[in-house]
Amino acid sequence: MQDPAETVDLSKETWRVFVYGGCVSRDTVAFADPQAYNLVKYVARNSLLSVGTDARASLPELVLPSAFQKKMVDLDASGHLLKELRQMRGVDVILWDLNIERSGVWRFDDGSIATNSAELKRVEGISPVLENARFIAFGSEEHYSRWCAAATMFVAILKELELKDRLLVLAPEWAVRDIHGGKNKKVAGKSIDFYNDVFSTYLAHLENLGVTILRLADTTSDPDHKWGSAPFHYEKTVYRKLDEEIRIFARKNNPFDRGVGDFEESPAHVLS
Numbered sequence: 001m002q003d004p005a006e007t008v009d010l011s012k013e014t015w016r017v018f019v020y021g022g023c024v025s026r027d028t029v030a031f032a033d034p035q036a037y038n039l040v041k042y043v044a045r046n047s048l049l050s051v052g053t054d055a056r057a058s059l060p061e062l063v064l065p066s067a068f069q070k071k072m073v074d075l076d077a078s079g080h081l082l083k084e085l086r087q088m089r090g091v092d093v094i095l096w097d098l099n100i101e102r103s104g105v106w107r108f109d110d111g112s113i114a115t116n117s118a119e120l121k122r123v124e125g126i127s128p129v130l131e132n133a134r135f136i137a138f139g140s141e142e143h144y145s146r147w148c149a150a151a152t153m154f155v156a157i158l159k160e161l162e163l164k165d166r167l168l169v170l171a172p173e174w175a176v177r178d179i180h181g182g183k184n185k186k187v188a189g190k191s192i193d194f195y196n197d198v199f200s201t202y203l204a205h206l207e208n209l210g211v212t213i214l215r216l217a218d219t220t221s222d223p224d225h226k227w228g229s230a231p232f233h234y235e236k237t238v239y240r241k242l243d244e245e246i247r248i249f250a251r252k253n254n255p256f257d258r259g260v261g262d263f264e265e266s267p268a269h270v271l272s
Contacts, residue, residue: 015250016040018088020081021097023232024170027225028246029095031239036247040091041084045117046076048150049105049136049143053079055112058133060125069119076115082157089161092254093246097170098202099232102187102195104143106133139198148205155209164210168249171203172216172238174231178223184231192231214245 014035019025019042026044029037056077064070075081085094103116109132114120116135136143158164174192177183184192203213216238225233 013247013251014038015092015247015254016090018085018091018094019043020046020094021170022099023227023230024097024099024172024242025095027227027233028170028239028242031236032243036243040088043072043075043081043084045072045100045115045119046081047100047103047105047113047115048154049146050076050079050113050115051081051150051154053112055079055106055108055114058108058110058112058129059114060123060129063124064119064122069122073117073119073123076117076120079112082154085158085163086161089163091163092166093250094158094163094167095170095246096167098199101143101147101199101202102138104135104137106130107136108133139194144201147202151202151205152209155206155211165253167211168246169203169206169211169213170242170246171199171213172219172232172234172242174199175219175221175234176231178221178229179235180223182223184221184229187231195231212249214242214249216241 015037017029017037018040019029022044026042029039054077059077062070062073062077064073075084088094100115100117103118105116106114106120108114113136114133120126121130136146155164155167158167173196175184176192186192187195203215207213219238220235221229221231221233222235223229225235227233
């Protein structure tokens with residue numbers, strides 16, 4: 001039997017996508033053909049460690065410059081990602097990248113957790129609150145142990161929802177150099193090699209759980225990227241390759257034609 005990807009013109013299909021992650025997933029969808037993906041939901045700046053905890057009682061009122069930023073911090077604080085997923089059983093693909101995990105998390109006295117996102121740190125009155133919380137750094141033994149336990153539970157729930165086979169983790173390496181040959185700077189005082197090495201251990205755990213990982217090696221970044229220079233803001237060929245692989249994955253896991261449906265929340269071009 002022929003591979004479906006060899007017999008179907010993937011460029012003519014529109015896939016319903018739930019994006020859970022950050023720059024990698026967001027930018028791949030945003031830079032693709034506008035007809036390629038129907039964005040059902042976009043959840044950003046939410047560590048997997050915050051899922052299922054409720055940190056709202058430990059945080060001040062969440063006042064932020066944009067409605068999008070407030071929405072993401074609200075969701076992270078409430079820990080309601082799984083509630084969102086339970087409403088998305090009609091999606092064709094769940095795209096997940098682990099970039100936000102690099103920021104670490106805050107654990108409060110009641111055991112609840114909030115992601116150490118740039119948006120959280122912009123909340124008025126947050127500094128004294130975080131002084132009384134405990135920081136758990138990405139790559140630390142505690143972070144890895146907690147994250148693996150959370151990932152095991154997360155994947156089990158996706159399986160119950162019949163969504164596990166539609167989960168694709170985007171994991172291109174962080175780029176050491178940009179398209180001009182310049183060396184990318186450290187991130188939060190850590191080298192790019194550090195992040196690539198540590199992320200590989202987290203991804204290995206997901207692979208052991210049977211999750212599909214899309215890796216790309218020898219990537220390059222674009223210093224003129226829409227969102228600025230960073231080792232995870234790639235040049236266009238990286239996004240084209242990711243886009244191509246996502247479509248092939250979607251076709252293999254959705255063998256029958258599917259309508260666009262009524263799930264769309266926002267068009268891909270407004271991702272921010």
